[in-house]
Amino acid sequence: MARVLVTGSTDGIGLETAAQLLRLGHDVVLHARDEARAAAAGLPAAPVVVGDLASLAETKALAAQAGAFDVVIHNAGIGGQDERRETVDGLERTFQVNTLAPYVLTALMPRPARLVYLTSGLESVGVADLTDLQYERKPWHGMQAYSDSKLLDVALAFAVARLWPQVRSTAVDPGWIRTKLGGPNATDDLPEGAETQVWLATADDPAAAVTGRYFKRRTDLKANPAAYDRAVQDGLLAACEALSGVRITT
Structure with missing residues (x-):
């Protein structure tokens, strides 16, 4: 039996993951x-x-409150926003919730045996613009900002896999799932959206005993090339450290 934390798990894919x-x-x-x-x-x-992952103070308090786990599934996230919004910390909301918050939790919580970061197939069109991660200068585009954040989640998973070889760190595209975020026209049922991360979190299957990989439906896929770029990974970690005051140690 494993002790598992699933972030963002009061509804949707997170709730289904927890239920499974x-x-x-x-x-x-x-x-x-x-x-x-x-x-x-x-x-x-x-x-x-x-x-609230849109607050650095609350995210840090959550890390202290939650305790130690065998597995952490970073499921929480928000979709494309119609306009650029800043959080109480003065940070762009999509980036803070989708990317910076899992970084902070990863850095502050005791290291689990397995980490799973939820991404999206839209990571394939994401851009790792390390010079303007928060759309402070370029024009706002909500779905592009979402896609960018999902690419950065994969880069984070791969960076952690490189820095912490004793931890299995993977990223999962759950598919287009019929939830509040996915909408009624989505193509896939809710159980499908949770099954792969449950498998990665708990299975003894050798195919799940990997790190630094990107999965959909238990299939090991190639992610956006930028996610594998060590300069992108290191740049993202440095930016997150500067914004949060929290460092991932090796």
Whole structure:
């Protein structure tokens, strides 16, 4: 039995991931953005930790509160925004929630045996613009900012795999799933959106016992070439450290 934290797990893919893990007999902890979402969580058997990933202070407090896990699944994220919005920290919201928050949690929490970062097939059209990660100078484009953040999630997963060889760090494209984020026209059912990360988190299958890989439907795929670029990985880590004041140690 593994102890697993699933971020963003009060609904959608995160909730389904947690439910599948519970059915397999694992010890699961949910994560909610706020107390209202925690109270409405759909898995009363699982405890809930609370922290808004759009706040550096709350993200850091969440890391301290959550404790140690065998597996952390970084599922939380937001979709393309219609306009550029800044958080309480003065940071662009999509970048902070989708990329900076998992960086901070990774850096501050005790190292698990396995890390799984959710990305999207749109990482393939993402751009790793290290000179303007937050769209401070270039024109705002919500779906491009989302795609960029999902590429950066893959780069983060690969960077952690390189820096922490004893930890299995992978990225997963869950597919286009019918959720609030995916919308009613999405092509795939909710269980499909969770199955691969559950497999990577818990299976003894040699195909899952890997690190620095990108998966969809248990298939090892090639990610956007920028994700493999060590200069991109190191630049992202340096930018996240500068913004958060938190460093990933080797």
